[in-house]
Amino acid sequence: MKIAVQVRLYPDAAQEATLRATLDLCNEAANLASAEAFGRRTFAKQALQRLTYGRLKDMGLSAQPAIHVARKVAGAYATLKANIRAGNLGKPGSKRRRKAEGKPIGFRRDAAQPFDDRCLSWQIADRTVSIWAVGGRLSRVRFGCSKQQHAALAAHRKGESDLVYRDGKWFLYATCDIPDVEVKDPDGFLGVDLGIANIATTNDGTRHSGKRLNRVRHRNQRLRAKLQRIGTKSAKRLLKARRRKETRFAADTNHRIAKQIVTEAERTGRGIALENLTGIRDRVRLRRPQRVTLHTWAFHQLGQFIAYKATRAGVALVHVDPACTSQGCCACGHIAKANRPNQATFRCTSCGFAEHADVNAARNIAARGAADWVAVSLPNAA
Structure with a gap:
C-alpha cells in the first residue's frame, strides 16, 4: 500500500527565496498549460504534454518539471471530470457546475508541485534533500521528521514527492510503498x-x-461568526491563524x-x-x-x-x-x-x-x- 509521509523543510533565507520563485514559476506555467488545455479541449496527459512542452521550457522549466506541470494540469481536469460525473458539482445547468465547466482550472501561487527522483534526491541519513529549482539545483536543504517517519522514508520511500508551502512553512510529502500485509482470517x-x-x-x-469534538466545533463556529461580523484587519488575521486548528x-x-x-x-x-x-x-x-x-x-x-x-x-x-x-x-x-x-x-x-x-x-x-x-x-x- 502507498502512504504519504510529511516532512518539514528548514531552508535558509536564500534557499527559501529560491523555493518561492520555483513554486511561483511552476504554477504560472500550470495556469498557461491549463488555458491551452481548456482552449484546445485537450486534457489527456500525453497530448497536453506535446501541446505545451515547448512553451513550458521557454518559460524556464527544465525537461522533467515541464512534464510534471503538464501532468499536474491533466490530473486536475481528470479530477474535475470525475466530480462532474459523480454529481458533486450539481446537476447539468446548475450555477456551480456551469462555473466549473465554463473557465480553465486555476492554480494558486502556492499550489503543490510534484517532483520525481530526477528532480529531487533524498539524503535520508543526513536529513537533507537536493531539489531542482529556478537558477540551479538547491543542495542540502534540511528537513525534520519523527523517528517513525525517518524509518519509513529509509525503508520504503519510492516515487514522487510533492513540494508544499502552507502557512509560511515548507513541506515535502513523500510517497512510501509499504509492503502489503497478508490479511488474517478473522475470528468474528x-x-x-x-x-x-x-x-x-x-x-x-x-x-x-x-x-468534546462537537463542543470545540461549536465554539469555533461562534468565534468565526463573531470575527466575520467584526471584519477588521485584526479579526481577519485571527481568522487566518485559526483556520486549520x-x-x-x-x-x-x-x-x-x-x-x-x-x-x-x-x-x-x-x-x-x-x-x-x-x-x-x-x-x-x-x-x-x-x-x-x-x-x-x-x-x-x-x-x-x-x-x-x-x-x-x-x-x-x-x-x-x-x-x-x-x-x-x-x-x-x-x-x-x-x-x-x-x-x-x-x-x-x-x-x-x-x-x-x-x-x-x-x-x-x-x-x-x-x-x-x-x-x-x-x-x-x-
Missing part, C-alpha cells in the same frame, strides 16, 4: 457504528464520545480512535465491520441545529483512517449496508421505528431486549460483517 468481527453523539461505538460496548484537532481525534479500534481488533483476532456511509449527507434529513454538526463531521476521514490502519495491520475490513442497523433488534431481528424511542435508547417492541442504541447498531453491523465475509470468502475457498 468488531462492529463499529459511526455517529454524531458518539463518534464511534463498538459492539463490545466501547463508546468514543463526540461531545479545528481540522488538526479533528484529525488527531480520529487518528486516536482509529488506532484504538484497529488495535483491539488485532488483539482479539477479529476483523472490522463498518457501515457504507457513502451519500449520507444526501440521504439524511436533520433539524437545522444538527445540520452543521453533520456537515462538519469527519466521519469519512475516520473511516479512511480505520481502513488504512487495518490494512497495515493485516486486519480484515468489510463495509456493510447501513439500512435499519439502528432500528433492528440484534437479539430477534425485529425492525421498527418504535424500537428507538430516543437517541440513546433501544428497546425492542417485540422481544423486550434493551441496550444502548449505538451498541445495538454496532452488533447488527458486526453480524452483517460476518455474513458478508462468508459470502465473499467461501467462493474463493471453493
